[in-house]
Amino acid sequence: ESKLNFTENEKKWQEKWAETGIYKYDKDSKKPKHYVLEMFSYPSGAKLHVGHWYNYSLSDTYARFMRMNGYNVFHPMGFDAFGLPAENYAIKTGIHPQDSTMQNIETMEEQLKAIGGTWDWDYEVKTCMPDYYKWTQWCFLQLYKHGLAYRKAAPVNWCPSCNTVLANEQVVEGCCERCGTQVTKKHLTQWFFKITDYAEQLLEGLGRIDWPEKTKLMQKNWIGKSQGGEVKFDIVGGGDFTVFTTRADTLFGCTYVVISPEHPLVEQITTSVQLPAVKEYQEYAARASEIDRLSTTREKTGVFTGAYAVNPINGRKVPIWTADYVLASYGTGCVMAVPAHDERDYAFAEKYNLPIERVIRSKDGSDDALPFTEHGILVNSGKYDGLTTEEGKQAVLGALAKEDRGGFKINYRLRDWLVSRQRYWGAPIPMVYCEKCGEVPVPEDQLPVQLPYDVDFTPDGTSPLAKNGEFVNTTCPVCGGPAKRDVDTMDTFVCSSWYYLRYPDNKDKKEAWNRELIDSMLPVDKYIGGAEHACMHLLYARFFTKAFHDMGYVGFDEPFSSLVHQGVILGPDGEKMSKSRGNVISPDELIKKYGSDTLRMYLAFGFNYVEGGPWNDDGIKAVSRFLERVERLVDAVAPMQGGSGQLDFDVNYQLNYAVKNVARDIPQFSFNTAVARIMELVNAMYKYMDGQPDAAFLKEAAKKLCLLLAPFAPHFAEEMWSRLGGEYSIFNQDFPVCDESALKRPVVNMAVQVNGKVRAKFDISADAGREEIERYVRGEFAELWEGKEIVKFIVVPGRIVNIVVK
């Protein structure tokens, strides 16, 4: 039975740490700074789950390790406190989002403190507080002033159930990410951030940051750079339009063109005969989701507009159709259709009996089935016949460019970031609209635009703030006349795009952050959080940093130098933890039973950090027993007296082997392998204690064991350290350094005797066994018995090899 009461022990040391303020960030320290940051969490009402613990306790292990390695670790914590969950909760329960959020934050702070982390709470930020969102609004104004925020009417994703507009990223397979309802379209005037201006820089920067390759690839695909060209088509009867294509080499095979149903040109060119059908089709298309529309397997639909265009390369007259497989928001919203070489065009042409004409043949000349979508050789393309696809693109676009009918063009799949939300619980957008002056930014000295408390936020399709006259009606900052405030709030991803800049300067009343201070603290050295943020938060934050860098507000252009994603802890059944499955593991019960240290240590030992995996009750029990075993060892060693400090080879070897591996593995977030080495060390120490241990040596080894354990089981290690007479605090000690010489095995000199005569001598590792020695001797000294047969081969390890031959 363990003597240590983990709960009491943890309380004792947490109080002592708080009292002595040992985790307070020391601004004046000469040590190199190291900014460790976990993605902050939503105060969602639910308790901290095992996933939070996994994320936060192990990054704390890392932070403690860096601290013990001489770094001045900055480790802040805060809350991403605006957003839908609190508002939805309010709609359900009638509890005001502000009240529930503040309550939840308090609870979560307590839970986080139970982890025993090194967070310096003096630097906490809560994004829903006016002293924070004032500066979120300031960020908005800077983007506006630099032409990076603009308003436009656009078709937006609309969730009919949440009664709100959704960003593209919040639409999952055509449905609302939050409630699963089929998403529809709606036209609204909204604010956008021009992230597309940074497409190229966002791609370029990926080459300079230490992030998981998979995440970088996801961002790269999300940005979706596409090198192609534009081709201008004249409309028969007047006017023109441009298409974006990546296959200009196929221009001779264009047998019709398609304009997206939302494109304004459609109304202008449609003939009166075709108008009713086109109108009906536009309504149909408005109901479909973007993903469905792009799918190659979906049944193609479309309508002829009655108008014709002229193919600029050969003067051919081609019909203009409208079809929803062409999106308004990509490229120019117009496509040259080449059914012989594009799957979607092929399916469409088959269905509507449009001509299909081959213009590309494969390189080996075989007559491949259509649609043939690979690269090849141009045919039926006039003077371009015989060119390769690549040569064809260059030649066709080059020729068109000369006549001002097209040219090379790069497109990005990335869209501008829609930030307006028709929601209550967010930062108000700091803009007013005046009849005389139009769109006017709120002057910076009038920030924050306060979010009023008394608002009817029941969703009914209008923004809740619109229903609060006191909020809406204001005076124009330019002319003093009557004006109206923007009634939308900002996407919460705006709040989280800059919080890492606020932490080091969280109490600044004069500016969002002090440039000099921030330049000394950032970039974040280690950022830890979920992979699900690859294309939203992590891209937005990079965009903000780059934009503020170009405005001169920060001196660096990447916010997070190094990024780690934690894996997901599954239930014992290997399934995702969920209330409905009943497989949720509650950290609160576990720490009551085992203590925070045991849970922390199990999370470290039981999983590959980046992979995660299923929960295992036996695993945490084993870790609990291990810590008890360490306690018994410490209690046995502590009272020992005397000894000369004589090293024991095996213990010293295991000790240094553990030091070396733990020091290598923690920075790589390979916690499980590090803990395994510590366990081996404990085994070696027990074995040594069975003999006649040297007290002085053993005590030193036990103290080093505590140092190794400290990042994983901080309260426990602090206690064991003090039982061994170590001075407070273990976290002010240096992490042990490996003595490489301890890893060299001692050698012994052995003799080889053949038929009773010593014929050779050799050195070999003292712990080499019979087999290893025999293998060595047979390989090394075979000439000693060449041509003879071995009758006996006797090995006496450490002394002699006796060989009898005839």
Ligand code: ANZ
């Ligand atoms: C003619 C063509 C022939 C095309 C061919 C492909 C194959 P990525 O690589 O994704 O940039 N396209 C252009 N704008 C579009 C829009 N708004 N909605 C749907 N499709 C659009 O794809 C570029 C290709 O997608 C373009 O090249 C165009 O079709 C289509 F054998 O032009 B292609």
Ligand code: ZN
């Ligand atoms: Zn005005």
